[in-house]
Amino acid sequence: xxxxxxxxxxxxxxxxxxxxxxxxxxxxxxxxxxxVAIGVLFLVVIVGVFAPLIAPHDPNAQNLTLxxxxxxxxxxxxxxxxxxxxxxGRDVLSRxxxxxxxxxxxxxxxxxxxxxxxxxxxxxxxxxxxxxDQVFMRLADIQLAFPTILLALAxxxxxxxxxxxxxLVLGLTGWVNYARVVRAEVLSLRSREFVVAARxxxxxxxxxxxxxxxxxxxxxxxxxxxxxxxxxxxxEASLGYLGLGVPPSIPTWGGMLADGQLYLRxxxxxxxxxxxxxxxxxxSINVTGDMLRDVADPKAYTx
Amino acid sequence: xxxxxxxxxHAEFRLDTGTVRAVNGVSFSVEPGQTLAVVGESGSGKTATxxxxxxxxxxxxxxxxxxxxxxxxxxLLTLPEREMRQVRGNEIAMIFQDPMTSLNPVKTVxxxxxxxxxxxxxxxxxxxxxxxxxxxxxxxxxxxEARAGQYPHQLSGGMRQRVMIxxxxxxxxxxxxxxxxxxxxxxxVQAQIMExxxxxxxxxxxxxxxxxxxxxxxAQVADKVLVMYAGRPVEAAGADDLFERPRMPYTxxxxxxxxxxDVPGGAVLDPIRGAPPNLLDLPSGCAFHPRCGFARPECAxxxxxxxxxxxxxxxxxxxxxxxxxxxxxxxxxxxx
Numbered sequence: 001x002x003x004x005x006x007x008x009x010x011x012x013x014x015x016x017x018x019x020x021x022x023x024x025x026x027x028x029x030x031x032x033x034x035x036v037a038i039g040v041l042f043l044v045v046i047v048g049v050f051a052p053l054i055a056p057h058d059p060n061a062q063n064l065t066l067x068x069x070x071x072x073x074x075x076x077x078x079x080x081x082x083x084x085x086x087x088x089g090r091d092v093l094s095r096x097x098x099x100x101x102x103x104x105x106x107x108x109x110x111x112x113x114x115x116x117x118x119x120x121x122x123x124x125x126x127x128x129x130x131x132x133d134q135v136f137m138r139l140a141d142i143q144l145a146f147p148t149i150l151l152a153l154a155x156x157x158x159x160x161x162x163x164x165x166x167x168l169v170l171g172l173t174g175w176v177n178y179a180r181v182v183r184a185e186v187l188s189l190r191s192r193e194f195v196v197a198a199r200x201x202x203x204x205x206x207x208x209x210x211x212x213x214x215x216x217x218x219x220x221x222x223x224x225x226x227x228x229x230x231x232x233x234x235x236e237a238s239l240g241y242l243g244l245g246v247p248p249s250i251p252t253w254g255g256m257l258a259d260g261q262l263y264l265r266x267x268x269x270x271x272x273x274x275x276x277x278x279x280x281x282x283x284s285i286n287v288t289g290d291m292l293r294d295v296a297d298p299k300a301y302t303x
Numbered sequence: 304x305x306x307x308x309x310x311x312x313h314a315e316f317r318l319d320t321g322t323v324r325a326v327n328g329v330s331f332s333v334e335p336g337q338t339l340a341v342v343g344e345s346g347s348g349k350t351a352t353x354x355x356x357x358x359x360x361x362x363x364x365x366x367x368x369x370x371x372x373x374x375x376x377x378x379l380l381t382l383p384e385r386e387m388r389q390v391r392g393n394e395i396a397m398i399f400q401d402p403m404t405s406l407n408p409v410k411t412v413x414x415x416x417x418x419x420x421x422x423x424x425x426x427x428x429x430x431x432x433x434x435x436x437x438x439x440x441x442x443x444x445x446x447x448e449a450r451a452g453q454y455p456h457q458l459s460g461g462m463r464q465r466v467m468i469x470x471x472x473x474x475x476x477x478x479x480x481x482x483x484x485x486x487x488x489x490x491x492v493q494a495q496i497m498e499x500x501x502x503x504x505x506x507x508x509x510x511x512x513x514x515x516x517x518x519x520x521x522a523q524v525a526d527k528v529l530v531m532y533a534g535r536p537v538e539a540a541g542a543d544d545l546f547e548r549p550r551m552p553y554t555x556x557x558x559x560x561x562x563x564x565d566v567p568g569g570a571v572l573d574p575i576r577g578a579p580p581n582l583l584d585l586p587s588g589c590a591f592h593p594r595c596g597f598a599r600p601e602c603a604x605x606x607x608x609x610x611x612x613x614x615x616x617x618x619x620x621x622x623x624x625x626x627x628x629x630x631x632x633x634x635x636x637x638x639x
Binding site: 192193194196197198199200201202203204211212215216218 | 354357359388389390391392393396397399400401404405406407408409410418419422423467470471
């Protein structure tokens with residue numbers, strides 16, 4: 001798509017193919033919380049991508065002589081360890097910086113995975129209806145009746161801790177949201193005349209689903225996707241907290257939270273800073289998601 | 304050789320509440336360059352017939368229970384779906400009633416024409432794009448290059464219908480099925496669209512099946528007319544002949560319910576009494592008899608067959624020419 005410039009020669013103005021982007025900018029102008037949120041998200045992504053350059057220490061380097069040092073403003077802090085150290089003398093800041101990578105990686109990959117699976121299921125269910133719909137929706141009911149964390153726990157307990165298993169498990173348990181929303185949208189779209197018109201020019205079912213239905217549901221997909229990234233980050237942290245996430249050699253926010261909990265009275269900074277990282281990131285994502293939902297549905301903010 | 308020949312087509316919808324015989328023994332044929340109008344009230348089976356030709360009804364609930372649809376020397380009803388897709392948009396194209404909803408709202412009109420072109424012709428993207436702009440120019444859209452990059456909501460209703468026509472004709476089909484193409488448009492735009500279709504028909508020599516309930520339009524453009532009532536064909540004739548001497552009381556009633564402000568007393572409408580029958584529960588015998596001013600006792604028991612009453616003029620009615628008074632001078636629509 002090209003960014004078009006409006007012709008001033010009497011020809012109709014070339015439409016902006018970036019209409020969505022314009023709407024985002026307009027929404028941002030009145031939504032200050034979203035501005036801050038997007039700024040924070042941007043920062044988080046930068047930190048994650050450039051972790052090795054930003055982190056002052058190796059996140060796994062232990063130094064027992066420097067264990068449980070407080071953050072820089074307290075008495076007894078160690079210069080060079082601005083957020084203090086944990087029970088093994090590892091730098092809290094460096095571990096949080098590296099933890100960002102895992103959180104983002106898991107959040108985004110699991111969301112993409114569940115998005116692809118859920119959207120495909122929703123398209124097929126809503127378009128064909130009939131037995132496919134019955135089967136998929138009953139599966140969705142079963143999935144929803146299962147506590148996700150419990151399921152993830154069971155699978156990882158069997159398969160062993162691994163970053164990819166965590167992504168796989170979270171990805172494959174998160175498809176229901178997409179499937180239901182996509183199905184509902186498709187049910188209302190499939191009887192629209194442009195779908196019949198598409199068949200009348202010779203499109204087959206797959207082409208109708210991917211070229212006509214899918215482009216019409218990008219707005220809700222983007223919205224659910226954003227919110228789901230936050231949910232996935234929390235889920236990963238929860239698994240980490242329970243000790244069943246990624247292997248302990250990889251620093252994660254959830255794992256730090258679990259370690260820090262033991263020292264909450266003596267060394268609050270371990271748990272508080274990692275918890276704050278989780279909260280700040282997911283909050284920013286949710287605020288951004290809300291803004292995107294407003295953009296996707298103009299009725300939500302026009303008075 | 305006709306572009307399309309439909310013989311005794313039957314299509315029914317099997318619903319939970321009963322079976323609707325939406326298309327009940329319809330036959331017609333269209334020659335190249337000819338326009339056939341299919342007319343009737345809402346629910347008479349016009350659109351169901353049109354969609355049946357391209358097999359666009361969802362199955363289930365629709366079942367094609369009989370007849371044949373011959374185009375290009377083969378029966379479309381028995382064609383595998385895969386080959387049927389090659390017919391759609393390529394040999395036979397269709398445009399729909401509401402141009403507001405028959406274009407994909409999230410794609411530029413240019414992209415939609417490009418898609419329909421590339422579906423049937425292996426064209427490089429750039430060339431398809433150029434052909435799409437050309438197609439928009441052919442249907443009389445000003446600044447086609449700029450319009451090609453616009454979304455449907457940025458165009459007026461008339462322009463959208465032009466886009467639909469451009470899309471339908473992009474692959475130069477032999478037959479265009481137009482399902483009430485002007486119903487959703489303003490009167491002035493209606494005339495423009497009909498004129499455009501006639502123009503393009505002259506240029507490309509395609510046949511048109513025009514589904515409509517606008518008899519004014521029929522009088523202007525149709526060569527042949529098929530009148531439908533409750534899923535059945537009730538009268539088939541050349542357009543002039545039909546307007547001159549309708550031989551089925553329903554057709555007469557349709558003609559009489561048209562306003563004729565140009566003749567004395569013609570502005571007073573003479574509507575058809577009653578309502579179209581419930582397709583789930585059709586009246587016995589001739590489906591029109593409860594509303595017919597000429598009904599006889601036998602009309603309630605026997606279904607009249609569509610038979611030739613005069614050369615090239617068939618009607619499904621027990622009445623003979625002697626029973627029907629000639630159309631009064633003031634009601635004649637022919638010659639418009």
